[in-house]
Amino acid sequence: MEIHKDKKHKWPGLKPGITRKLSTLFLFFILIFYGTLVVLFLDVQQMMKTSEQIVGVNNRISELSTSMQESLLSMDVNDKKYRLLGKEMYRDYFESARTDFEAALKGIVGLDSPGYRLSKRWNGIQRNYVAHLKDARLELQGGAWAGEETLNGWIRDLAEARLENEKEIENALITINARSKESLKKGLLGLGLSVLMAVLGVVVVSRSMLTPLKALTRGVKILPGNKTAAMVETNARDEFGELAAAFNEMSRQLKEEEDLRSDFIASLSHEIRTPLSSIRESVNMIMEEVLGPVNQKQRKFLHIADSEIARISDLFDHLLHLSRLESRVQQVRFLAVDPNRLIRDAADILVPKAEKKEIRLNLHAMAEPPMVMGGEKEILQVLLNIIGNAIKFSYKGGTIDISTMADHGAVMFRIADNGPGIPEGEEALIFNKYYRSREIRNHMDGVGLGLNISRKIVEFHHGKIWMENHPDKGCSFYFTLPC
Secondary structure, eight states: OOOOTTOOOOOTTOTTHHHHHHHHHHHHHHHHHHHHHHHHHHHHHHHHHHHHHIIIIIHHHHHHHHHHHHHHHHHHHHHHHHHHHOOHHHHHHHHHHHHHHHHHHHHHHTTOBTTBOOOHHHHHHHHHHHHHHHHOOOOTTSSOSSOHHHHHHHHHHHHHHHHHHHHHHHHHHHHHHHHHHHHHHHHHHHHHHHHHHHHHHHHHHIIIIIHHHHHHHHHHHHTTTOTTTTOOOOOOOSHHHHHHHHHHHHHHHHHHHHHHHHHHHHHHHHHHHHHHHHHHHHHHHHHTTSSSOOOHHHHHHHHHHHHHHHHHHHHHHHHHHHHHHHHTOOOOOOEEEOHHHHHHHHHHHHHHHHHHTTOEEEEEOOSSOOOEEEOHHHHHHHHHHHHHHHHHHSOTTOEEEEEEEEOSSEEEEEEEEOSOOOOTTOGGGTTSTTOOOTTTTTTSOOOSOHHHHHHHHHHHTTOOEEEEEOTTSOEEEEEEEEO
16 A cells, blocks of 8 residues: 555554564464474384384394294204213203293293284294194103104294394384485475575565665655655555654655745745845945945944845845745756856855955866756856855865866766864754754854755756765865766
């Protein structure tokens, strides 16, 4: 929604606009961030569960199956030794190995649970062993406790069961590796989305906050010199939109007050000039002794009165000139003007004033200057104002350099003095209407209109005016006019 300078906009119910945008973005960021953490936590938990299975179950099966195979071979060896040598110790060794075998088999079968399904081969090995015990007679004085074929079958079944267990360990490791890669992808995706939300947040902040702030900053900077141009246009429908509307309303009110003040000053100046001219004419007639002889003392005071009347007349001329510039009623005839001639004419007019302070005016003219377009009288007024200020503030016996130079399709005028310069912190105020430095208000004449009028004339001619300050070394004023 566009904010116009002549209306005050209010948007009820839209105040938390920026807060709502930032809160939404922050909520999405939190959801993505913590969602990624939850997914990664679940994946890590699953990988830990698989690792625990490998460590707690499969490795245990591998250890017990190795013990079973060793016990089975020990049983066979001790059975043969007992039958061959008949010593009881081999029978004891046999029983000890058989106990270890049965304990290991029982330990493996006991690992079967709802969380882990044991291979059916182990149940088969257990059934075959139990069935063999029912049929066999463990009287070791006679034949072997188990035939070679039975023993080899058990060893073969153990080997196949162990192979299956190793295959399970390999598959579990592959699963862990795949899940870790998947977790890495999810983490990178979450990180990418988080970065995207952060970038989106920066864009929203830039569009919602920084852009209106820049517009308001520009408006604040140009507000002292141009109340109309200080209006801020923004499409924001949030807190900054309301701030821009309030700023525009303030600018409009200031413009109205400024117009009223200018109209009042213009009317007052116009009304006073006529009686002031009559008073000055009367003083001149008395000084010329039209009404009779005047003694020396009377003439001295008449000169003082004439000088003060002239100063007041100049002040009213400035006020009327400024009023015409602000109201755009002044008619300016644009002609081609020689910039070198302008600085020479200005210097000729101000030489007497400069000589009183023993100030030297140095002119630096261009060899073949291009013509500038504008009103000769108005541009000359700018030079007189700036050079006059330079003379006023320069030290006795100083120098003022006045030069012209080409500047990208324009002519740049430069007036540099070696006076005290502008007090620090007041550089941005010198072109304001009625502004006078605190250091000169009590001991120098003036109302602070010369530079303001100069700026308006230069801008009216589509040029630019600025200054460079060198505290304790003077300052340089520049202005450009198009060729």
